[in-house]
Amino acid sequence: MxxxxxxxxxxxxxxxxxxxxxxxxxxxxxxxxxxxxxxxxxxxxxxxxxxxxxxxxxxxxxxxxxxxxxxxxxxxxxxxxxxxxxxxxxxxxxxxxxxxxxxxxxxxxxxxxxxxxxxxxxxxxxxxxxxxxxxxxxxxxxxxxxxxxxxxxxxxxxxxxxxxxxxxxxxxxxxxxxxxxxxxxxxxxxxxxxxxxxxxxxxxxxxxxxxxxxxxxxxxxxxxxxxxxxxxxxxxxxxxxxxxxxxxxxxxxxxxxxxxxxxxxxxxxxxxxxxxxxxxxxxxxxxxxxxxxxxxxxxxxxxxxxxxxxxxxxxxxxxxxxxxxxxxxxxxxxxxxxxxxxxxxxxxxxxxxxxxxxxxxxxxxxxxxxxxxxxxxxxxxxxxxxxxxxxxxxxxxxxxxxxxxxxxxxxSRDPDLGQLLKDAVNAADAGIAALGNLAANIALCEGVPTDSPRRQAEESGYSAFDEAFRRWVRTIGPDSDLAGLRRDWNHQAKRLLLKLGSQLMAHASPRAIVGRTVTDGKDKTKSTYYDAALVDIWFRSRLNTIFDTQERD
Structure with missing residues (x-):
């Protein structure tokens, strides 16, 4: 042909x-x-x-x-x-x-x-x-x-x-x-x-x-x-x-x-x-x-x-x-x-x-x-x-x-639904940023560079939140209880971040547990003592601020 x-x-x-x-x-x-x-x-x-x-x-x-x-x-x-x-x-x-x-x-x-x-x-x-x-x-x-x-x-x-x-x-x-x-x-x-x-x-x-x-x-x-x-x-x-x-x-x-x-x-x-x-x-x-x-x-x-x-x-x-x-x-x-x-x-x-x-x-x-x-x-x-x-x-x-x-x-015309979604994403971003700070602070305790640990922690955080958010958003309908959805998301997100934070702490080296004094990068006359237990407290406090504020709002 x-x-x-x-x-x-x-x-x-x-x-x-x-x-x-x-x-x-x-x-x-x-x-x-x-x-x-x-x-x-x-x-x-x-x-x-x-x-x-x-x-x-x-x-x-x-x-x-x-x-x-x-x-x-x-x-x-x-x-x-x-x-x-x-x-x-x-x-x-x-x-x-x-x-x-x-x-x-x-x-x-x-x-x-x-x-x-x-x-x-x-x-x-x-x-x-x-x-x-x-x-x-x-x-x-x-x-x-x-x-x-x-x-x-x-x-x-x-x-x-x-x-x-x-x-x-x-x-x-x-x-x-x-x-x-x-x-x-x-x-x-x-x-x-x-x-x-x-x-x-x-x-x-x-x-x-x-x-x-x-x-x-x-x-x-x-x-x-x-x-x-x-x-x-x-x-x-x-x-x-x-x-x-x-x-x-x-x-x-x-x-x-x-x-x-x-x-x-x-x-x-x-x-x-x-x-x-x-x-x-x-x-x-x-x-x-x-x-x-x-x-x-x-x-x-x-x-x-x-x-x-x-x-x-x-x-x-x-x-x-x-x-x-x-x-x-x-x-x-x-x-x-x-x-x-x-x-x-x-x-x-x-x-x-x-x-x-x-x-x-x-x-x-x-x-x-x-x-x-x-x-x-x-x-x-x-x-x-x-x-x-x-x-x-x-x-x-x-x-x-x-x-x-x-x-x-x-x-939906309901502005509260739009605000719920915005707050949920913002809370996830803030929580994952706190997770990255935890990883960076553990690195400071060990005296090693912080950029890579922070980046890896944030990547693992978004990977974990990816499935959680997709699963949660599927439960939202036109007649959903928005207050209940907010509580549910905050509990899920906080629990997930605490789990990820615990995994980071479990891999902290003995040097991080002992800790060390870190000089302020801008004011050399100031210094702070960093150890793994202290930075974990900071992390948990930050999560309480993020998610307790959401609950009050």
Whole structure:
């Protein structure tokens, strides 16, 4: 079979990895199969966790075209409750998929899915598939999910998943220079920045099944308050636009001098399928053997807060000065060293009320505040993101963190619930800092450096609290006894810290037990005698201060 006759249409060929609800089995399904059985699917999976986010966003973008972007709360609730079991809803989905089916062929001659037909360089070279696979660090092959012959070829289904993920998360850096791109100099495409989704700290609210997940992240423009104009103009997924060429698209490609100009964003469906790169897969029959990746449409995240729904935002003084704009918001990216539960207070409705206009919660959560205000709904808050290094040209770390809770925890109007979460996290931070001080003080008793013992104690503290907090937050519901929850958390946290402190004391050396005189680092005329028993008393006293104050409040 020649390449000209090859077709792999993602609408009806299996390529999306899913886990089924009934038996936990893993399958690959087409787009149509995935949507039609979304009420029977637990979740989308992937070769790496980030694929779940990229593929979910692609499917969510379809909902905007199928059902519109201005649903009322009642219309949204009807869609959420009825789902694909409703013949009318399923007919709308099927009609849309049939209408745009031709744009989902991975190997189409004129409009290959998420690619640019005829893309080539002056020398007509292609790259190895390691350029398509995000978890292949430059020069670090031993850390990849694929190696050896696995990088020389892959199935069309797998290539399609990586294609969507690369368009979402590709690192910056020099790309191949496409013939026809006027920006190319000396055969090279110079950096335009990371792909769109790489700019954000993504949140996916996951429900009991895939249909719930898609709907929980599908936000109507009615989320915006009176006076806010989101300007979702010409907001359609990439496959509804003209097939791409090596050249940029005038109303999409954002010139450097127009960074922060919101007219380029268009809306959520556009950003969820943004074509940051021009890509073409090389293949033999249905086996993909290489890839060409060139620059696509440049876009920067400044002030996209009314268009990108799945991340939090913060006001940036430095960007306001750099762009000479009175107001600039930037995405709140995830910190790989900080677990998701530690940032939970910033996602609550009560916290937003006290934060003024310096931070904005994800609009997915703002919408759920409205449509699910009085619902008891177990959900999983799933955080995704990448950390780039070396001028954003390489991937340093990835974020994949989850938190199981009732939706009421983050949508409740009760300010006391938001304060409870804030106090619980603050108490954990303060207690773990006290644990670190204990470790440092034991080191002082022994006459050894303190930095490493402090760091190791704090790391072990957060590791131990990770499971405890996640377990505790799952017990919170819309009608919970908040005073009882506060007491329960304080008792758990204090007991856990005392246990960790006892472990540190058990490993204290005889020299620490005897102790020594330590001269004050700032005032050499002052000194304090340190021994293990004394610093343990200080530690316990500090815990009493932290948690007894919480009880009194």
């Amino acid at each position: 020649s390449n000209d006759a090859v077709s792999f249409n993602l609408m009806d060929r299996p390529w999306i990895p899913v886990t089924m609800l009934a038996d936990g089995s893993h399958r690959e399904l087409s787009i149509m199969e995935t949507l039609a059985s979304s009420n029977r699917i637990r979740s989308i999976d992937g070769d790496i966790p980030l694929q779940r986010f990229a593929l979910s966003r692609m499917l969510i973008s379809m909902l905007y075209s199928i059902f519109g972007d201005d649903l009322s709360m009642e219309e949204w609730r009807t869609l959420f409750d009825h789902g694909v079991a409703d013949p009318e809803i399923m007919d709308m989905i099927r009609d849309y998929c049939d209408e745009w089916r031709s744009r989902f062929d991975l190997f189409d001659d004129t409009a290959p899915f998420y690619q640019t037909a005829g893309l080539h360089t002056e020398k007509h070279e292609t790259s190895g598939l390691e350029r398509l696979i995000l978890d292949v660090p430059n020069g670090e092959r031993f850390f990849t999910t694929r190696s050896g012959s696995g990088l020389r070829s892959m199935r069309a289904a797998e290539a399609a998943r990586w294609l969507v993920t690369t368009q979402a998360y590709d690192a910056s850096g020099i790309k191949s220079g496409a013939v026809g791109d006027p920006r190319v100099k000396g055969g090279k495409g110079y950096p335009i920045g990371v792909a769109w989704t790489g700019h954000i700290g993504g949140y996916l609210v996951e429900g009991a099944n895939l249909w719930q997940t898609l709907m929980l992240n599908y936000v109507s423009r009615n989320v915006f308050e009176l006076g806010e104009d989101p300007q979702w103009n010409d907001d359609v997924p990439a496959w509804e636009r003209e097939p791409s060429t090596p050249q940029t698209v005038d109303n999409l490609d954002q010139p450097v001098e127009r960074t922060g100009d919101t007219s380029f964003f268009h809306g959520p469906a556009t950003l969820m399928t943004w074509q940051s790169r021009r890509i073409l897969l090389a293949h033999h029959d249905e086996t993909v053997t290489g890839v060409l990746i060139c620059n696509g449409d440049r876009i920067k995240p400044q002030n996209a807060h009314h268009h990108e729904m799945m991340t939090g935002w913060r006001r940036s003084d430095s960007q306001e000065k750099a762009l000479k704009r009175p107001l600039v918001y930037m995405p709140r990216k995830h910190d790989p060293s900080r677990a998701l539960w530690r940032g939970l207070p910033s996602l609550t409705r009560g916290e937003e009320a006290t934060a003024g206009d310096t931070t904005i919660r994800p609009y997915t959560l703002k919408w759920l505040d409205q449509v699910c205000e009085r619902r008891t709904l177990p959900v999983r808050l799933h955080a995704f993101g990448l950390v780039y290094g070396n001028n954003d040209a390489v991937i340093d770390a990835s974020i994949d963190d989850i938190l199981d809770l009732d939706l009421a925890v983050i949508t």
